[in-house]
Amino acid sequence: MPEDEEDEVYEFVAGGGENTCERCMAMNGSQWPMPPNQPHAHCECEVVVRPRYPRTPRENCEDTTWSFSQIPHSGAYTYGEGSDEGFEWGYNVTIDCWDGGSYEFEIWLDMGKLSDWPMTDTFEQELEGYVWDQLYDDVEAVIARVCRPCTPQLVS
Numbered sequence: 001m002p003e004d005e006e007d008e009v010y011e012f013v014a015g016g017g018e019n020t021c022e023r024c025m026a027m028n029g030s031q032w033p034m035p036p037n038q039p040h041a042h043c044e045c046e047v048v049v050r051p052r053y054p055r056t057p058r059e060n061c062e063d064t065t066w067s068f069s070q071i072p073h074s075g076a077y078t079y080g081e082g083s084d085e086g087f088e089w090g091y092n093v094t095i096d097c098w099d100g101g102s103y104e105f106e107i108w109l110d111m112g113k114l115s116d117w118p119m120t121d122t123f124e125q126e127l128e129g130y131v132w133d134q135l136y137d138d139v140e141a142v143i144a145r146v147c148r149p150c151t152p153q154l155v156s
Helices: 022-027 123-146
Strands: 008-013 046-051 065-070 076-079 086-096 102-113
Touching (some): 065 123, 086 123, 102 123
Antiparallel strands (some): 065 086, 086 102
């Protein structure tokens, strides 16, 4: 996120799923200089801080991409002792939102105990698959918080 508060706005994000009321759906994606009030009692929507727009959006509003790389050397650490020793790996993640925003952050994954990963011919593929599954869920949750919602163009 930008460090200068003037580069940030408060965006209303409808969050009630299929039960979202018409008032909240109409406010979805609207941006404010100060946090807006919830439009009604028991509202399940949220207000998130986003970078000020406009940005240079991509042609396809669903074209959000992300990539990751393991943090070298200091990107792993162990915990516990002896046979109970576990390990974590750190990853740098970059999200490029369809709306032109770009975000970088770290995610640390608890890989469990080394004994949970028997040394077989498929050891590396199993580790990569586990990492991908764990990162996918975490990164998709971050995308939902930091990338502007994709709204279909209205046809006139």
